[in-house]
Amino acid sequence: MKNLLKAGLGVVTSIAGFIEVGSLSTSAQAGAAFRFRLLWAIALATVCLIFLIEMSGRLAAVSKHTLAAAVRERFGIRFQSVPLGAELVLDTLVLTAEIGGACVALHLLSGLDARWWALPVAFAAWFLLWRGRFSTIENGISMLGLVALSFVIGVFVLRPDWGEVARGFIPSRPPEGSDQAHYGYLAVSILGATISPYLLNFYSAGAIEDEWSEKDIVTNRIVSVFGMGFGSAVSMGVLAMSALVLAPRGIRVEQYEQAALVLTQPFGKWGLPLFAASLFIGCFGAALELGLNVSYVLSQALGWNWGEDQKPKDDARFCTVYTAAILVGAILIAAGVPPLKLTMFSMALTVLILPLVVFPFLVILNDPRYLRTHRNGRLSNLVVLAILAMGALLALIVIPLEVAGGR
Amino acid sequence: MVDELHLFRDLLDKQLVDREERPLGKADGVVLEIRADAPPRLVAIEVGNAAMLRRIHPRLADLSALLARRLGVGSGEPMRVEPEALLRFGNDVKVDVDAPRTGAYAWERWLKRTWIDRMPGSGE
Numbered sequence: 001m002k003n004l005l006k007a008g009l010g011v012v013t014s015i016a017g018f019i020e021v022g023s024l025s026t027s028a029q030a031g032a033a034f035r036f037r038l039l040w041a042i043a044l045a046t047v048c049l050i051f052l053i054e055m056s057g058r059l060a061a062v063s064k065h066t067l068a069a070a071v072r073e074r075f076g077i078r079f080q081s082v083p084l085g086a087e088l089v090l091d092t093l094v095l096t097a098e099i100g101g102a103c104v105a106l107h108l109l110s111g112l113d114a115r116w117w118a119l120p121v122a123f124a125a126w127f128l129l130w131r132g133r134f135s136t137i138e139n140g141i142s143m144l145g146l147v148a149l150s151f152v153i154g155v156f157v158l159r160p161d162w163g164e165v166a167r168g169f170i171p172s173r174p175p176e177g178s179d180q181a182h183y184g185y186l187a188v189s190i191l192g193a194t195i196s197p198y199l200l201n202f203y204s205a206g207a208i209e210d211e212w213s214e215k216d217i218v219t220n221r222i223v224s225v226f227g228m229g230f231g232s233a234v235s236m237g238v239l240a241m242s243a244l245v246l247a248p249r250g251i252r253v254e255q256y257e258q259a260a261l262v263l264t265q266p267f268g269k270w271g272l273p274l275f276a277a278s279l280f281i282g283c284f285g286a287a288l289e290l291g292l293n294v295s296y297v298l299s300q301a302l303g304w305n306w307g308e309d310q311k312p313k314d315d316a317r318f319c320t321v322y323t324a325a326i327l328v329g330a331i332l333i334a335a336g337v338p339p340l341k342l343t344m345f346s347m348a349l350t351v352l353i354l355p356l357v358v359f360p361f362l363v364i365l366n367d368p369r370y371l372r373t374h375r376n377g378r379l380s381n382l383v384v385l386a387i388l389a390m391g392a393l394l395a396l397i398v399i400p401l402e403v404a405g406g407r
Numbered sequence: 408m409v410d411e412l413h414l415f416r417d418l419l420d421k422q423l424v425d426r427e428e429r430p431l432g433k434a435d436g437v438v439l440e441i442r443a444d445a446p447p448r449l450v451a452i453e454v455g456n457a458a459m460l461r462r463i464h465p466r467l468a469d470l471s472a473l474l475a476r477r478l479g480v481g482s483g484e485p486m487r488v489e490p491e492a493l494l495r496f497g498n499d500v501k502v503d504v505d506a507p508r509t510g511a512y513a514w515e516r517w518l519k520r521t522w523i524d525r526m527p528g529s530g531e
Contacts (some may be wrong), residue, residue: 064498069422072433076420081463131528302459303422303433304515311530316518 006219009206010227011142013199016289017049018231019148019282021101022193022343027235028259030186031242032252036168039236041187043169045194046232050224051383055365056200057220060207063370067204068300070370071360083356084301086349087197088294093346095290096329100339101283104256108276115334122330125287129322134209134308141285148278151237157266158244185405188398192351198293205296209308291322344406351398354391422499425506432511435459454511455485480517486510
């Protein structure tokens with residue numbers, strides 16, 4: 001049972017990677033425009049993420065260092081200031097988008113303008129962080145997140161052509177006459193929205209909060225695969241449902257009301273509430289995770305006292321940082337900033353800083369002072385090198401692709 | 408105390424903890440005395456935003472100190488830890504101070520006093 005609860009960290013981390021507002025909309029757009037042809041991008045992002053998440057957890061379990069703390073120690077503040085500054089901006093932008101996504105979910109259910117929900121959603125997120133414990137947030141969100149499995153169940157209900165689904169896992173060119181730039185843009189968006197630095201930092205901080213030790217190395221490996229596998233399955237489910245329901249009708253996903261249609265075919269009148277519940281839980285969970293993460297990275301990089309289980313009076317700086325980030329998010333959404341525009345910008349920023357985030361893995365995960373006998377093997381190093389090369393390539397093409405293929 | 412340490416490897420940017428193992432901050436800077444006929448000598452370790460920001464850009468350090476003074480947080484100058492206070496090197500560097508009473512906690516105390524303590528459920 002104790003090991004089962006440890007899976008909560010993997011599931012809650014994957015919710016912010018796969019089931020948040022940016023990933024959901026990108027997967028839905030990909031399925032509507034190119035049917036199953038972009039499944040490979042989700043699969044590739046999942047494999048990359050599993051390796052990086054496993055390494056972040058192993059670092060925390062063996063060295064008792066979070067990723068942000070280890071990067072500060074090993075590379076110094078001059079190096080860290082760039083990815084740290086970018087991540088603080090990125091976390092706040094994505095947090096804003098998640099508050100917006102949760103508001104859209106409530107709008108779908110209530111009909112009330114999404115902007116009116118900004119302050120109540122932000123207050124609820126802040127209150128949970130202020131009063132809650134890490135385990136409550138971790139287990140609560142991961143249990144509620146299971147509702148998103150309705151996307152996977154829906155695929156089985158609609159019985160797709162499994163041969164066509166399987167072919168989607170092989171990278172291929174878009175069909176003749178289709179918008180090639182949009183295909184490239186969506187592939188990069190899926191990778192960019194999934195391999196996010198905040199997931200790596202959050203997971204390593206969570207492993208410290210959950211007091212993992214060297215004994216948890218095998219558990220960490222299983223949790224990484226299981227957790228990211230869960231998120232990936234949901235993300236693929238969204239893409240497949242969109243391919244099955246929206247693509248034949250020629251519907252391009254430009255609004256969430258259109259994306260909600262994917263669940264109405266298999267689940268009838270329950271489709272919309274299920275979609276709204278999945279969107280709300282995914283976005284609200286991601287907002288909690290991002291609020292915590294912005295406090296984690298700053299506290300750990302600067303050496304402050306930190307921890308969600310501490311009382312606010314014992315880590316005032318930690319609490320102030322997430323309070324300020326949530327306040328910024330609430331104000332922007334209440335002012336009418338569209339969440340999807342924010343996710344486009346934050347995706348580009350994620351891709352641009354990816355090489356700077358991944359490079360330290362090569363050094364720290366091979367340093368015996370941190371990992372002792374649990375250093376990276378040849379395969380892990382090869383994967384990090386491959387992600388680094390891919391990250392550098394993506395960083396070069398992301399801006400032109402966003403201009404040419406973004407909608 | 409140790410007889411020899413590598414400033415970059417063992418000290419700079421390392422986590423400092425106080426005698427109760429509470430986080431004090433990072434070793435944001437080191438102060439050396441340059442002597443004519445002898446090797447440089449470690450005078451102090453600096454902890455605080457100004458010391459850290461000075462390594463990125465001096466103007467940022469000045470702004471940080473100015474902000475701290477304007478808001479009444481403190482002098483804005485980094486706290487200095489003398490080498491004699493270093494107790495242990497390892498995963499963290501342990502120093503013989505009481506962290507919450509030092510200048511490294513000036514912002515923590517100010518935030519607590521300004522808003523955290525006034526909120527319900529802050530733990531008081």
